[in-house]
Amino acid sequence: MVAWHERLPSERRQVAEPAVELSALRRAYTGRRGTVHALRGVDLTLRRGTFSAVMGPSGSGKSTLLQCAAGLDRPDSGTVLLGGQDITRLSENQLTRLRRRSVGFVFQAFNLLPALTVVQNVLLPLRLAGERQDRARARELLAQVGLPDHADRRPGELSGGQQQRVAIARALITRPEVVFADEPTGALDSRTAQEVLGLLRRAVDAMDATVVMVTHDPAAASHADRVLFLADGLLVDELVRPDAGTVADRMATLTGPVGGPYAERAA
Numbered sequence: 500m501v502a503w504h505e506r507l508p509s510e511r512r513q514v515a516e517p518a519v520e521l522s523a524l525r526r527a528y529t530g531r532r533g534t535v536h537a538l539r540g541v542d543l544t545l546r547r548g549t550f551s552a553v554m555g556p557s558g559s560g561k562s563t564l565l566q567c568a569a570g571l572d573r574p575d576s577g578t579v580l581l582g583g584q585d586i587t588r589l590s591e592n593q594l595t596r597l598r599r600r601s602v603g604f605v606f607q608a609f610n611l612l613p614a615l616t617v618v619q620n621v622l623l624p625l626r627l628a629g630e631r632q633d634r635a636r637a638r639e640l641l642a643q644v645g646l647p648d649h650a651d652r653r654p655g656e657l658s659g660g661q662q663q664r665v666a667i668a669r670a671l672i673t674r675p676e677v678v679f680a681d682e683p684t685g686a687l688d689s690r691t692a693q694e695v696l697g698l699l700r701r702a703v704d705a706m707d708a709t710v711v712m713v714t715h716d717p718a719a720a721s722h723a724d725r726v727l728f729l730a731d732g733l734l735v736d737e738l739v740r741p742d743a744g745t746v747a748d749r750m751a752t753l754t755g756p757v758g759g760p761y762a763e764r765a766a
């Protein structure tokens with residue numbers, strides 16, 4: 500039997516346990532203008548040590564999918580297993596505790612706390628989870644994201660790309676089941692975006708993290724192992740290790756007028 504660390508990343512992915520399993524996930528929002536079916540029955544397994552991108556036209560349900568999978572929103576029906584545990588059955592308090600321990604987040608706007616130093620920002624998830632402040636690990640992560648000498652600075656003294664590196668270190672500090680990244684390169688120029696995507700890729704390949712990223716950018720999606728396409732609340736397609744051109748072509752077929760090709764699928 501080959502030891503885990505001796506396996507190639509591609510081999511590991513084939514045998515890895517699921518980090519996230521979504522089954523028959525449905526979520527509708529009812530407002531003054533009627534009911535919007537944001538997710539209409541999504542089934543999806545994301546294995547440990549994989550990097551997935553979620554794409555789709557505006558309003559196709561990407562954020563809702565991420566929020567339900569991360570335990571930030573509750574689906575109307577269906578299940579979300581995070582590390583094998585059904586989070587749809589947890590109370591709000593249990594969910595908050597599980598999220599702090601088991602989920603990392605990277606946002607478009609970085610969301611670092613300006614009053615804290617860089618290393619304090621990285622340690623914050625451990626603090627919130629009531630766990631030991633492992634400063635050595637925080638510094639090691641800062642070195643891994645290329646910021647070995649920035650621990651005692653404030654976020655306001657860093658560039659956007661550097662702030663997003665800090666956010667990636669922060670997302671990894673608890674060794675979460677999964678890191679959800681919502682448009683992590685949306686506020687960055689293309690060179691800096693490449694660096695940040697390279698770091699997410701390295702987190703998966705070298706640190707065995709599991710990353711799920713929502714993006715509108717085919718070039719960003721091409722860093723993922725797998726690109727999932729949503730349209731009108733349904734997973735309609737996926738590509739494995741595609742190049743940016745193939746992703747862009749597939750997106751073009753989905754981005755039609757409102758009430759386009761997927762409008763008639765069952766609600």
Ligand SMILES: Nc1ncnc2c1ncn2[C@@H]1O[C@H](COP(=O)(O)OP(=O)(O)OP(=O)(O)O)[C@@H](O)[C@H]1O
Nearest residue numbers: 528530535537555556557558559560561562563564
């Ligand atoms: N809190 C809410 N209340 C009402 N409707 C909502 C709410 N959140 C999302 N929706 C609706 O659900 C649908 C899916 O929204 P969602 O934000 O998941 O799409 P998205 O693919 O992330 O879009 P975008 O790319 O524009 O961010 C949309 O029609 C949206 O208007």
